[in-house]
Amino acid sequence: MDILILAVVIALVAVGAISGLVVSSRKKKQLPPTAPSSTPTITAPPAEPQVGEDAAPTVEEPRRTIEEVGLPDAEAALASPAAVEDPVVEAPPAPAIEVPEPTAGRLVRLRARLARSQNSLGKGLLTLLSREHLDEDTWEEIEETLLVADVGVVPTQELVDRLRERVKVLGTRTPADLRALLKEELLTLLGTDFDRAVKTESGEDTPGVIMVVGVNGTGKTTTTGKLARVLVADGRSVVLGAADTFRAAAADQLQTWGDRVGARTVRGPEGGDPASIAYDAVKEGIAEGADVVLIDTAGRLHTKTGLMDELGKVKRVVEKHGPLDEILLVLDATTGQNGLTQARVFAEVVDITGIVLTKLDGTAKGGIVVAVQRELGVPVKLIGLGEGPDDLAPFEPEAFVDALIGD
Numbered sequence: 001m002d003i004l005i006l007a008v009v010i011a012l013v014a015v016g017a018i019s020g021l022v023v024s025s026r027k028k029k030q031l032p033p034t035a036p037s038s039t040p041t042i043t044a045p046p047a048e049p050q051v052g053e054d055a056a057p058t059v060e061e062p063r064r065t066i067e068e069v070g071l072p073d074a075e076a077a078l079a080s081p082a083a084v085e086d087p088v089v090e091a092p093p094a095p096a097i098e099v100p101e102p103t104a105g106r107l108v109r110l111r112a113r114l115a116r117s118q119n120s121l122g123k124g125l126l127t128l129l130s131r132e133h134l135d136e137d138t139w140e141e142i143e144e145t146l147l148v149a150d151v152g153v154v155p156t157q158e159l160v161d162r163l164r165e166r167v168k169v170l171g172t173r174t175p176a177d178l179r180a181l182l183k184e185e186l187l188t189l190l191g192t193d194f195d196r197a198v199k200t201e202s203g204e205d206t207p208g209v210i211m212v213v214g215v216n217g218t219g220k221t222t223t224t225g226k227l228a229r230v231l232v233a234d235g236r237s238v239v240l241g242a243a244d245t246f247r248a249a250a251a252d253q254l255q256t257w258g259d260r261v262g263a264r265t266v267r268g269p270e271g272g273d274p275a276s277i278a279y280d281a282v283k284e285g286i287a288e289g290a291d292v293v294l295i296d297t298a299g300r301l302h303t304k305t306g307l308m309d310e311l312g313k314v315k316r317v318v319e320k321h322g323p324l325d326e327i328l329l330v331l332d333a334t335t336g337q338n339g340l341t342q343a344r345v346f347a348e349v350v351d352i353t354g355i356v357l358t359k360l361d362g363t364a365k366g367g368i369v370v371a372v373q374r375e376l377g378v379p380v381k382l383i384g385l386g387e388g389p390d391d392l393a394p395f396e397p398e399a400f401v402d403a404l405i406g407d
């Protein structure tokens, strides 16, 4: 009997143990599925929350990966189908308007950029003039120095003749005397009575209109942008006309310059008619009561008659609004005599009223300022001394000569 009871107890324990194992293994099978692979396919957005949902049994969702969790915008869009259809587009932040540096004293600030011209022209001349005996060879070297710096043949001859004369008359030749002498003569060459102000007033109730012309790559677009900053720094309001429809990126480049100082840019389709864009820019300038309209034109080969004729057309079309106040010719100072040839051809097509000499930083050919003024009979009004936004300076002969030969 005892054995029977013991056998029944053992049998009951064994049945209990087996059924316990089965239940626990079933429970294990009910665990949520493992995390999906790293590139989940989301088939439908989660249901909208409903009233009383808190009371509903927990709905098991597939576990989300870090990519899904980390993108609040995407998640928000998925949570609401309406948001997908009608996304809230945030306006890009308005670009911060910059305050350009004042224009007064820019050349003095940038004088170190003339270092190469300073060494080869200014200091070179002073060293030669300081020699004990100013013999024929020395005068020839002085002449050579001026020619290499692109002063030009006729101005060089004039300068050497005057220097020879005055040195002969001068008893002592102290360094201070020589510096003063050279400064005077260089200033005479540069001319101190030109009106070098960029004309921005039309004299009527309409904006002043400035057109910027030149061969491609001389720095026209950059100069137009920098000039906008110069004008804004001087308290003027500016509209830009992107009439360079030839180079794809030119209008974008100009607009970026304009945006930085809060100037509107009028532009047209790529390859569009530059004359009509220039016309529209002036129209816009008149409509918004701007002080100045600056028109950037396409760089053109001065050797191509058709292109040069087109430039004449831009000018004529703009003049339907009234006469242009300035036509600035941009010349790259590093191109030397080639720049003079360009100047000549442009002057035949449009009436150049001022010259902008760019890239005077890093060239030893600062003398080109003299040569180009002589060539055209119009003043250098602005000089480019670097790629920075405020590296365009009003040209002041005194400060320029001081920078060349030292105070």
Ligand SMILES: Nc1nc2c(ncn2[C@@H]2O[C@H](COP(=O)(O)OP(=O)(O)OP(=O)(O)O)[C@@H](O)[C@H]2O)c(=O)[nH]1
Residues within 6 Å of the ligand: 214, 215, 216, 217, 218, 219, 220, 221, 222, 223, 244, 247, 250, 298, 299, 300, 358, 359, 360, 361, 383, 384, 385, 386, 387, 391
């Ligand atoms: N170092 C130096 N670089 C300058 C100066 N002015 C312009 N540049 C550079 O010259 C290059 C050409 O300038 P752009 O303004 O694009 O020339 P562009 O004449 O408008 O050229 P196109 O549109 O092709 O006619 C740019 O890399 C400018 O940064 C300057 O005074 N000094």
